[in-house]
Each structure stands twice: as C-alpha cells, then as structure tokens.
Amino acid sequence: MTRLGTMTRQPGSSAQETSPGAGPGCSFRNVRERLQDSGLRPTRQRMALGWLLFGKGDRHVTAEALYEEARGAKTLLSLATVYNTLRQFSEAGLLREIAVYGSRIWYDTNTGPHFHFYVEDRDQLLDVPDDLMAVLKMPTAPNGMEIIGADVIVRVKAAPQA
Numbered sequence: 001m002t003r004l005g006t007m008t009r010q011p012g013s014s015a016q017e018t019s020p021g022a023g024p025g026c027s028f029r030n031v032r033e034r035l036q037d038s039g040l041r042p043t044r045q046r047m048a049l050g051w052l053l054f055g056k057g058d059r060h061v062t063a064e065a066l067y068e069e070a071r072g073a074k075t076l077l078s079l080a081t082v083y084n085t086l087r088q089f090s091e092a093g094l095l096r097e098i099a100v101y102g103s104r105i106w107y108d109t110n111t112g113p114h115f116h117f118y119v120e121d122r123d124q125l126l127d128v129p130d131d132l133m134a135v136l137k138m139p140t141a142p143n144g145m146e147i148i149g150a151d152v153i154v155r156v157k158a159a160p161q162a
C-alpha cells in the first residue's frame with residue numbers, strides 16, 4: 001500500500017479521516033460522501049475505484065490503466081467491472097468522458113470546463129493550462145441555442161531533435 005503514501009488510510013485512526021485539506025486528493029470519507037451525493041451506493045467496488053480515482057488530485061485515466069492500477073493495489077476487480085463503474089461515475093457526473101480519435105475513452109476527474117492536449121507518441125492526455133485557454137476562443141451558439149459543452153483536443157507529439 002506504499003503507492004498511496006501519506007494518503008493511506010490508517011486502520012483504527014479515524015481522527016485522521018476527518019481532517020480536511022490533508023492533500024491534493026480527498027479522504028476515504030470524502031469518497032464515500034462524493035458517491036452518496038451523486039446518488040450512488042458506496043459499494044466496496046465503487047469505493048475501491050473511487051479511492052484510486054479521487055484520492056490523488058485531478059487525473060486522466062483509461063479503463064485499462066485503472067484496471068492495472070487496481071491490480072497493483074491488490075484490489076481484485078474484473079475489467080468489465082471497471083468499465084461499468086467508470087460509466088456509472090460518468091453518468092452520475094463524477095467523471096467527464098473524453099473520446100479521443102485513435103485512442104480509447106478517457107475519464108477525467110476534473111469535470112469543469114477545460115481543453116486537452118493529446119500526446120500521440122506517449123498516449124497521454126494533459127490539460128491545456130488556463131492561460132492558453134483564453135487563446136482558444138469559443139464561438140457563440142446559433143440563434144435560440146445554448147452551449148452545453150465543448151471538447152477541444154489539441155494533438156501533439158515530441159518534436160524532432162534539431
């Protein structure tokens with residue numbers, strides 16, 4: 001369990017759980033509340049994956065990567081369960097689903113509006129920094145319509161060495 005470092009839940013020390021702002025992620029109790037607030041029953045499987053997803057700050061994962069991570073943390077779940085849970089989390093608004101052409105579906109724990117770089121040669125999704133967001137201007141919606149979301153993926157790869 002060393003992977004979780006200082007965020008690891010200490011058995012029997014419930015006082016640690018309640019301290020807010022203990023790091024970039026959220027505590028075990030926060031994960032439970034987050035699930036319940038979204039109308040999801042905090043089952044053992046959802047808690048295990050929720051902890052991996054939301055315990056370390058914002059991140060982008062694929063189902064396959066999360067499955068490998070769960071295995072590494074000795075959490076035994078099938079890949080199908082990981083897929084289903086990620087879909088349920090997305091439908092509940094806990095995750096944002098991002099389809100990348102030529103890659104798999106990505107899941108983003110940051111559900112707020114932001115754009116992405118997709119690094120092709122590393123198969124990696126990165127957030128476009130806020131100061132670059134201003135450069136990419138949003139169009140106004142057609143008459144009688146409103147913008148409900150925008151997915152901008154800027155594809156990049158390592159530049160050739162000069």
Ligand SMILES: [Zn+2]
Pocket residue numbers: 060108110114115116126127
């Ligand atoms: Zn993102």
